[in-house]
Amino acid sequence: MSNTQAPWWKDATVYQIYPASFKDSNNDGIGDLGGIIESLDYIQSLGVDAIWVCPMYASPQVDMGYDISDYEAVYPPYGTMQDMETLISEVHHRGMRIILDLVINHTSDQHEWFKQSRSSRDNPKRDWYMWRPAKYDADGVRHPPNNWRSNFGDSTWQWDELTQEYYLHLFCPEQPDLNWENVETRQAIYQSAMISWLERGVDGFRVDTVNMYSKPAGLPDAPIRDPGFPWQDAGLVYCNGPHMDMYLEEMNAILTKYNAMSVGECPFTPDRQRVIDYVSAEKRRLNMVFQFDAVNVGIGTTLKFMTKPFNYALVELKNAIAGTQNLLDGTDAWTTSFIENHDQARSVSRFGDDSPQWRTRSAKMLAMLFGCLSGTLYLYQGQELGMINLPLSVPIEEYKDVDSSNYYREMVERSHNDPTAVQEAKAALQHLARDHARTPMQWTAAKHAGFTGSEAQPWMCVNSSAAEGINVADEAGDDSSVLAFWRKTLKIRQQHCNVLVHGLFELVDAENPRVFSFVKSATHGSGRTLVVCNFSGSDSDLPNYDGLDLSAAKTLLGNVEVDGRYDSPREVQYDSRLQPWESRLYIL
Template identity: 55%
Template sequence: MWWKNATVYQIYPPSFKDSNGDGIGDIPGIHSQLDYIQSLGVDAIWLCPIYDSPQHDMGYDVSNYEGVYPPYGTIEDVEKLIEACHTRGLRIILDLVVNHTSIEHAWFQESRLSISSAKRDWYIWRPPRYDQDGKRHLPNNWRSCFGGSVWAWDEATGEYYLHLFTPQQPDLNWENEETRNAIYASAMEFWLRKGIDGFRVDVANAYSKDLSFPDAPVTDPQQEWQYASHLFCNGPRSHEYLREMGRILKKYNAMTVGELPLTPDIEQVLSYVSAKEGQLDMVFQFDMVHLGTGPDLKYQTVPRNWTLPELKERVRATQRLMDGTTDGWSTAFLENHDQARCVSRWGCESTPELWAQSAKMLAILVASLSGTLFIYQGQEIGMVNAPASWGMDEYKDVESKDYYEFVRSTSHDDPVALAAAKTALQHLARDHARMPMQWDGTPHAGFTTPNATPWMRAHDNYSVLNVKRQTLDGQSVLSFWKRVIAIRKEYPDVFAQGVFCHTNADDKLFIIEKEGDGRKLVVVLNFTPSEQEMDLGAKLGDQSKLLLSNAGESVHLLQPYEGRVYLV
């Protein structure tokens, strides 16, 4: 199982590298940077959706699983990329988006032709409810993940279709065996036969719903549509469907990492990743990255609305899955295409020194955790959120725009409410991870040609924060990440496979102790911008080795945002 000790590099295709000057990243652009990716020491790359799509949700609305979005390239380009990765010893995994399709997918186009269409049951259609006055109402009060109702009206056939995300993303009906077999053939085996090494499985626990579609409890009387994720995640047939998928994947020796939102109970998580169950190889748990978000609506919060003890508890919760007593496996990550930049959330941007220190400290934190390590493009150079000075017109993501419009309409353009929404988005929006990769100091950060118009604006700091500059600096965040990945690979027994056994109760220092194969890893992290005293004597004993440090060497004093890793 190569993936247990692996480091996976996630790529967001439209923002990684543009090879032809149209302002959109593409497959040949990824191909052109494989030497750079290999130099990091990673074992695999994961590509966010590359399939043909009208791009209502940046490719997570697929119109053809067996085609490539034309601005990204062609099937042949992907085949060349697969071959080039394998030649370099890199694995390649794709995003599997099969809870829903695009409204432009041929399956949905046929499904909506009529109530008697052969593919009508391939999606989830429901008739309206009517009150005693004959007024039409939606099937239930569920709120979609992007706000508004989960139901969209289809005038031609007089019914509603279900969409957990945007109205342009109708949910497939996994209850229909014919539908499932078509998904496996078109979305999975088509690419497995071309040699890919696995999938990241989008919203893996949402395929099975409660088909009675009960109303959700009213938790916010001010809103028409109510939080309902507990009614459409972890449904009654979820495990059955994933076992079915698992049998297909096993034929190709392909790995899977499932997105598992809204599943905080560790026993429930284990039911998905227990090796004997044959479902998912590992999962993304969101305890850590959801820290500081709003309890109901993600953006109903303020920046840095978290404490270090809360972070520790969430780390401990995810690490419990790999406590040495289970056959489950998980992941370690701080960033992906759906999260803001970790330095902006948990580090410090006030000075160049503290920015670099905190970026390195966070690298130590995530790399020290058990499970398969995932890093996101730009994380290895410490990329940060968009500046607060940017206006809302720079935010391109449907989630950001929908939330801002929701606040505008519900507050009746109240400037205080809109300012709070903008502040929350500047801290947490998905847009921050989707800005162009910063390659060098040329226009548009070297992401595209100087005369092109990039689909999204490059960060203002690209002239000082970029790959080229950091490659030439042995003390850069990039150079540090390379050391971190190499050391993690050298000691798999205490890094990827170590057992998390203890942390401290301090609100300034985060001390992690892990055990594996008769050795112990002691990780100490200063989460403050000031020096902190420490006493590790009892933890380190007489025989310890300093594996990593991003700052000083004082035995009893930690520099601001310093992190150290000792092997005992």
């Protein structure tokens, strides 16, 4: 695809909304569609082009809506189908686009399809899900079909007493996996989950767990990486199965009819060529994917949370980002830039410094870094404010996510309630848990951060940082705020999209342990930029880039106050020393 006729989604910045936590319009303590509609002018004012709404479908909410009981109905606390139609039309009225979450690896166990599948072995929908007989050992003891560990701990297999078989669930037991090998099942998924919404005018989908639909033949055991524990991490076994390309080509054929886009969530895919095969324009499977290289930096190797905070070197983050950026080099593939979403802790707390002294500056540094990467940019609600993780003092009972509570319980059991192990588990969750992305959006410094009425009880605790200036109202009137900086960054990104959105990425001074620097070069026409980010609380030297004299280069954006003005390009004074958490964008 030539750059002159780039599809809309290539130059877009997409703003992700988590409905339960965004804005509550009826004061029942739960965010809703009315709250999103009320906030569209604010969202548009950021300079974004599209919104992505996390699951708002009918659901028992075992996994916050990623367990869908009806693809063609809305979760009542969020609103009605009429509210969804209003949201779609109001987004379009503002010249923006809307994409929805497409969750089709599994349904809820309350979905009508599964209820029928579970009712008897000879039900016509029995084969719509993945049922298998038990294995029995020499003593006649029943075991699941294999040793796969689910994404939330324990076995991926659930015994069903009524029909005397196991069903597969890669996530919660309440999220049974659909059987994609059944053609009838696939057609029903496409009609109910995709076409029904495309007909209502949505502009595309973020596709959940996009590489898990095709399971490997025979469902073999995973290698033992956690000795002494019966269930083993199996992501590299069950992802990217033999029929994935065919399924994605079928889906793409539907999306193309509606001129709709796709971005797939693509974990456990270390092979660059496999990723390119998914997102090559010529192959017509997916438009782009989220790779997990950057957000997985610092997580545990055996289990995600089995790690200590800041357990990584900057070089690892550089290499992770370079890997996803270099997808564009010599290919017809496309990529994404993101560091936060509903499944990640807040980036300022993970990769910056969330202390009052440095959180604003390090949040701006991260904004510059990810705002200058190539591909489609994704911004998560609250990221534009520099929202941070909940403090360590928040009790574990306030953590609502099934992933967090399962891990904490497992560590208590494994350690026989050893206080040190329990404290380490809490510290890991305070650093990495998904809950931090799910605390209510911070609109004001008032009670409940303006997310809901003062008399209401928010469904999840509000971060105390809302009262410390991290909120829309305080930041909107402050030129030196993270919010103001994001708006500037997105404006510059559009003005220089040839380099910043479409350009080729090259690491500079790759082994530098404190400074992350890279050059972007335009693929069409001319233009080069240099981005420099000091990932440390100490002064650092500017990198030496091919002996280039940066004193003659123009600074487009910086995150440090100069002569009483914040974020002002250093026109007069050239400084070869970077202050703590300082970042600069040079045009070369």
